[in-house]
Amino acid sequence: MAYATESDLPGNDRPVKISIRNVFKVFGDRPEKAIELLEAGGTKSEIHAATGCTIGVKDASFDILAGEIFVIMGLSGSGKSTMLRLINRLIEPTSGSIEIEGRDVARMPRSELIALRRRDISMVFQSFALLPNRTVIDNAAFGLEVAGIGEEERRQRARAALRAVGLDGHDESRIDQLSGGMKQRVGLARALANEPTVLLMDEAFSALDPLIRTEMQDELVRLQAEHSRTIVFVSHDLDEAMRIGDRICIMQNGEVVQVGTPDEIVLKPANDYVRSFFRNVDVSQVFRAGDVARRTQVTIIERQGVSAAAALERMDHHDRDVAIILGRDKRYHGMVSRSSLIRTNRDGASDPYRHAFLPDIEPIPASESLSNVLGKVAASAFPVPVVDEANRYLGSISKSALLETLDRSA
Amino acid sequence: MTFDIGDGVDSAVNYVLDNFAPLLDMIAAAIGAVTNSIQATLLATPMVLGLAIFVLLSLWRVGLGFAVFTALSLWLVEHMGLWSAMMETLSLVLASTLVAMVIGLPLGIAMARNDRVAAGVRPVLDLMQTMPAFVYLIPAAMFFGLGAVPGTIATVIFSMPPVVRLTNLGIRQVHAEFIEAGNAFGCTATQLLFKVQLPNAMPSIMAGINQTIMLSLSMVVIASMIGAGGIGNTVLTGIQRLDVGTGFEGGIAVVILAVILDRITQSLGKQRAGLWRALFHRQAQQPLASPATA
Numbered sequence: 001m002a003y004a005t006e007s008d009l010p011g012n013d014r015p016v017k018i019s020i021r022n023v024f025k026v027f028g029d030r031p032e033k034a035i036e037l038l039e040a041g042g043t044k045s046e047i048h049a050a051t052g053c054t055i056g057v058k059d060a061s062f063d064i065l066a067g068e069i070f071v072i073m074g075l076s077g078s079g080k081s082t083m084l085r086l087i088n089r090l091i092e093p094t095s096g097s098i099e100i101e102g103r104d105v106a107r108m109p110r111s112e113l114i115a116l117r118r119r120d121i122s123m124v125f126q127s128f129a130l131l132p133n134r135t136v137i138d139n140a141a142f143g144l145e146v147a148g149i150g151e152e153e154r155r156q157r158a159r160a161a162l163r164a165v166g167l168d169g170h171d172e173s174r175i176d177q178l179s180g181g182m183k184q185r186v187g188l189a190r191a192l193a194n195e196p197t198v199l200l201m202d203e204a205f206s207a208l209d210p211l212i213r214t215e216m217q218d219e220l221v222r223l224q225a226e227h228s229r230t231i232v233f234v235s236h237d238l239d240e241a242m243r244i245g246d247r248i249c250i251m252q253n254g255e256v257v258q259v260g261t262p263d264e265i266v267l268k269p270a271n272d273y274v275r276s277f278f279r280n281v282d283v284s285q286v287f288r289a290g291d292v293a294r295r296t297q298v299t300i301i302e303r304q305g306v307s308a309a310a311a312l313e314r315m316d317h318h319d320r321d322v323a324i325i326l327g328r329d330k331r332y333h334g335m336v337s338r339s340s341l342i343r344t345n346r347d348g349a350s351d352p353y354r355h356a357f358l359p360d361i362e363p364i365p366a367s368e369s370l371s372n373v374l375g376k377v378a379a380s381a382f383p384v385p386v387v388d389e390a391n392r393y394l395g396s397i398s399k400s401a402l403l404e405t406l407d408r409s410a
Numbered sequence: 411m412t413f414d415i416g417d418g419v420d421s422a423v424n425y426v427l428d429n430f431a432p433l434l435d436m437i438a439a440a441i442g443a444v445t446n447s448i449q450a451t452l453l454a455t456p457m458v459l460g461l462a463i464f465v466l467l468s469l470w471r472v473g474l475g476f477a478v479f480t481a482l483s484l485w486l487v488e489h490m491g492l493w494s495a496m497m498e499t500l501s502l503v504l505a506s507t508l509v510a511m512v513i514g515l516p517l518g519i520a521m522a523r524n525d526r527v528a529a530g531v532r533p534v535l536d537l538m539q540t541m542p543a544f545v546y547l548i549p550a551a552m553f554f555g556l557g558a559v560p561g562t563i564a565t566v567i568f569s570m571p572p573v574v575r576l577t578n579l580g581i582r583q584v585h586a587e588f589i590e591a592g593n594a595f596g597c598t599a600t601q602l603l604f605k606v607q608l609p610n611a612m613p614s615i616m617a618g619i620n621q622t623i624m625l626s627l628s629m630v631v632i633a634s635m636i637g638a639g640g641i642g643n644t645v646l647t648g649i650q651r652l653d654v655g656t657g658f659e660g661g662i663a664v665v666i667l668a669v670i671l672d673r674i675t676q677s678l679g680k681q682r683a684g685l686w687r688a689l690f691h692r693q694a695q696q697p698l699a700s701p702a703t704a
Contacts, residue, residue, distance in 0.1 A: 085590075123591070129591035133609040
């Protein structure tokens with residue numbers, strides 16, 4: 001299968017929360033026949049012509065880690081919403097297993113499934129799906145009411161959930177009195193009220209206008225920071241995915257094409273379909289300084305007894321105006337230019353480099369987002385060095401390299 | 411080649427009469443109890459109290475203008491000497507609507523939940539609505555005797571289909587997202603029905619009940635032919651004696667009852683109307699502040 005690499009980021013030591021293995025979903029009356037054809041290599045349209053069945057999800061396998069925001073992305077019809085509904089079995093899978101902490105949702109009896117939905121999984125909908133005959137607080141308390149929790153306690157917990165999502169003082173309002181953003185806060189409160197460990201969000205912010213959408217994304221990230229849940233978020237918007245996603249799963253025609261961190265998706269897109277998503281994305285938000293840094297500058301290891309002449313010689317040889325001075329442990333010490341070296345050398349200083357360091361050059365941490373780097377690189381006369389958290393030199397960013405990066409992705 | 415369906419129906423009716431007499435008596439007793447107790451209550455209610463109840467209901471559910479209309483039109487009915495006839499008719503309408511709801515609501519729910527039930531019930535409903543009433547009036551009288559009971563049953567047959575159909579339709583038209591939300595939060599099938607489907611189908615169900623009431627009013631005259639009594643009798647007498655005036659008085663009384671019942675029951679599916687709200691629920695309307703920003 002063409003699904004790709006797991007990431008090496010910290011956080012990958014999190015335990016697996018949801019494990020999806022070889023999941024198929026075929027809509028129609030003859031799913032066995034359709035799967036047979038699928039395994040024989042038939043395309044979606046061939047199978048539809050032969051059996052009348054539609055392939056919703058085709059052989060999906062991936063893991064969702066505890067406490068991460070996992071974004072499922074794809075165009076409409078790519079099977080992303082179907083995939084989400086397979087996790088809480090609002091849609092029955094045709095085959096395969098969907099294990100939540102080792103328990104297979106696809107095969108559990110109805111009573112166990114209902115208990116799971118009441119306790120562990122809740123859902124937020126694109127169109128809010130708030131019940132119009134109930135007040136705000138009764139909507140927020142809906143899951144608790146269904147679970148058989150007493151009036152007093154469920155109202156209290158619903159009120160706490162409403163407060164947590166920033167919706168105070170509208171408890172007794174009717175749903176049609178609320179704005180879209182407020183409605184989705186109620187939707188979120190309803191989903192959080194029973195304190196689930198898994199939150200499924202189906203294009204939850206897509207119906208909101210851009211400003212409110214950003215606000216809600218921030219709200220979600222804030223809630224996640226306060227109390228970590230496993231969030232599976234379906235979106236068709238890469239900006240949103242990049243903004244909130246720890247990892248992104250890209251689906252195309254019912255298949256999982258790539259799973260990876262936002263960086264991995266942008267840097268190593270699995271195919272043109274994936275690439276097409278970020279054609280319009282603001283790459284300066286996605287890339288980090290470390291992604292763009294190149295080791296094209298002359299580096300000089302600072303050692304006892306090395307004269308400036310050798311450095312000048314190497315700079316001449318590589319036709320560079322500057323050189324990076326490193327320690328033996330590759331730690332960044334400073335940057336020198338040809339003229340500063342010549343000047344200090346003429347003075348006959350004992351430590352030829354240290355006095356030649358260019359004063360205005362500040363190394364940039366690798367984790368800095370490119371949008372923050374742009375200004376510094378533009379203002380600097382020289383390439384700007386990039387270091388990791390241990391101050392080790394990773395490379396430098398020149399104006400031309402930066403332009404190239406922005407251009408490649410535009 | 412000809413089929414003699416009529417003979418078959420005759421023998422079927424006779425078979426039922428011969429073999430199911432106790433069952434028929436039980437049904438008659440049950441419906442009779444409902445009809446008679448409603449009728450006794452309504453007839454025992456003093457006219458002034460009855461009028462006051464109608465006027466207050468009109469004021470509460472519809473509005474001041476309609477309350478005035480109710481008061482004047484009921485006063486007219488009283489002065490035509492048709493008050494107690496109208497109460498008899500009302501009891502027939504209420505009893506048959508009650509029976510239609512008791513049978514019709516569960517049937518509509520069953521249709522909504524199962525396509526096969528729906529496919530099976532639909533032609534029966536068509537039959538009930540289109541079969542001329544006189545055709546089943548006679549067997550109804552044969553099975554249940556003369557009086558209010560066969561009148562109620564004949565009325566139920568004719569007036570039940572809308573409440574069944576609109577209950578089914580209302581539940582089926584509940585947005586899929588509400589059903590999904592209900593399921594996603596762990597509703598059992600029963601919880602889904604009572605917490606999600608029925609509340610959201612309410613306007614449609616109330617429209618069905620309203621239609622059932624209207625149709626049962628239109629059966630008033632026909633039902634009086636087998637002794638159901640009420641305003642139907644007045645109209646029937648007018649027809650039999652070619653007394654246009656009497657018939658017209660009865661007709662006016664039926665129309666007045668129909669208008670009042672229609673407006674009041676229509677309002678049940680909606681939010682409460684203006685005046686009452688303005689008078690007694692002022693505190694419920696509070697302006698909303700802008701969304702809380704975190």
